[in-house]
């Protein structure tokens with residue numbers, strides 16, 4: 362009985378998708394209205410199919426007019442285990458290369474703008490960026506999987522051999538920085554094994570991407586390198602690398618980001634245990650590497666940015682107890698940071714010291 366009822370419900374759920382749920386009046390309306398009515402029954406991805414501006418984009422990115430002239434040669438070298446001179450080492454663990462032509466960037470951004478204009482739902486791309494679009498959710502996942510397997514995997518396998526050998530999934534999204542929206546992005550690590558980040562344009566001033574160390578390493582919060590975005594050019598790094606987008610001055614900068622996931626690595630002991638091997642920080646953090654979202658000692662060195670409250674300290678976790686540098690306790694006690702959780706910890710430390718004196 363239950364099975365039959367479920368089947369009935371499933372069939373009912375299918376009717377609107379097939380157009381059978383539309384009234385006679387609705388069926389006689391202009392195409393645009395029909396699309397609007399239909400899209401209320403479909404997923405955003407399905408509803409967008411008929412509204413695509415550049416349908417070719419959804420098939421593959423690997424068209425000659427869209428790829429930087431050197432890209433396939435660089436990828437072929439990687440497949441032979443050789444790093445092509447045009448695959449530039451910016452600093453240890455950070456590499457860059459030309460990937461897309463201006464024509465591709467323009468086509469991609471026009472597609473994104475076309476999607477925004479439909480009024481279909483837009484989810485924020487990740488837990489930190491407020492503006493952008495998850496491009497997997499507008500139908501671009503197959504083209505990005507194709508690009509990941511044919512371009513990103515060979516590059517990652519060469520550059521990050523322990524983690525980049527195989528990718529079984531990706532989270533791909535466009536992020537957007539402009540005055541009055543997100544100016545930049547606080548220091549963070551990515552929920553990826555390997556991150557591919559390509560600048561698509563448009564016009565902008567200030568394009569820095571600041572790199573620090575790897576999470577759990579003694580230099581995690583020490584400055585490493587400042588990369589500057591160039592349209593059409595991409596940067597590759599491990600997701601565990603601490604980095605942040607510098608504030609934009611003028612214009613708009615939009616980037617396509619692919620977080621590649623190695624599912625075998627994520628199921629391994631090495632992945633599970635990596636946070637248990639957290640190294641002690643070599644010293645106080647470089648102020649360029651501080652995160653107001655994640656760092657417990659942020660306010661000891663910098664004032665919180667406008668709009669960020671001291672309650673951020675409640676969610677801050679970095680460094681964990683085993684990672685604290687020698688001066689960390691003193692720094693926290695003498696700072697003006699008084700988030701409730703830290704306040705409690707400081708009080709507890711003070712009372713235990715008093716107990717010791719007794």
Ligand SMILES: [Fe+2]
Nearest residue numbers: 549550551604
């Ligand atoms: Fe990131």
